[in-house]
Amino acid sequence: MTWTITPELPNSPAATALWRAYYTEVSDRYYLLHEGRRTDPAELEREIAAQSWDELRPPKGALLVARYSGEPAGTAGVHLLDPGTAELKRVFVHEAMRGKGGGPHLVHAAEDTARALGATRMVLDTRHDLVEARTLYTRLGYEETPPHNNDLYADHWFSKPLH
Secondary structure, eight states: OOEEEEEEOTTSHHHHHHHHHHHHHHHHHHHHHHHSSOOOHHHHHHHHHHOOOGGGSTTSEEEEEEEETTEEEEEEEEEEEETTEEEEEEEEEOGGGTTSSHHHHHHHHHHHHHHHTTOSEEEEEEOTTOHHHHHHHHHTTOEEESOSSOOTTOOEEEEEEOO
16 A cells, blocks of 8 residues: 655546545534534535635646545645745545555655745644644644734644755
8 A cells, every 4th residue: 555646736536525525624623613513514515616726736836636545545735925935735634544654745745846846945824623733744843933824714833944
């Protein structure tokens, strides 16, 4: 069983299915934590349709799709914020595939992609309840920083030099 990671357009069938799984999970986690309910299905569909993810398209971005033994299993996006800074976005591994090394593979591939775009630093934000994500980023050398954006749902911001 092996991981492969390749760039794909954000609207490819695999990327679209993974975006739906990602958004469903993070939205449900948020609403369960704060309101004791899952995401309203109509809201979910509206939010999924509203995202074009154009920033994850060349020349200033990329969406990476990870496959485990050929099956779509995760994503990571890179968006160039300025000539030296890339933002890591939409890191996700299907729950059934977690613990098999996909997260680190995706982040390392995203870092390589950011370097190829000319970035010397990667930044990201995440929520407080996404403990697994914060643990992964810290383990991979990301350090918590002051906010680099004003994202309504961000609680933690991280940065890592790309040498």
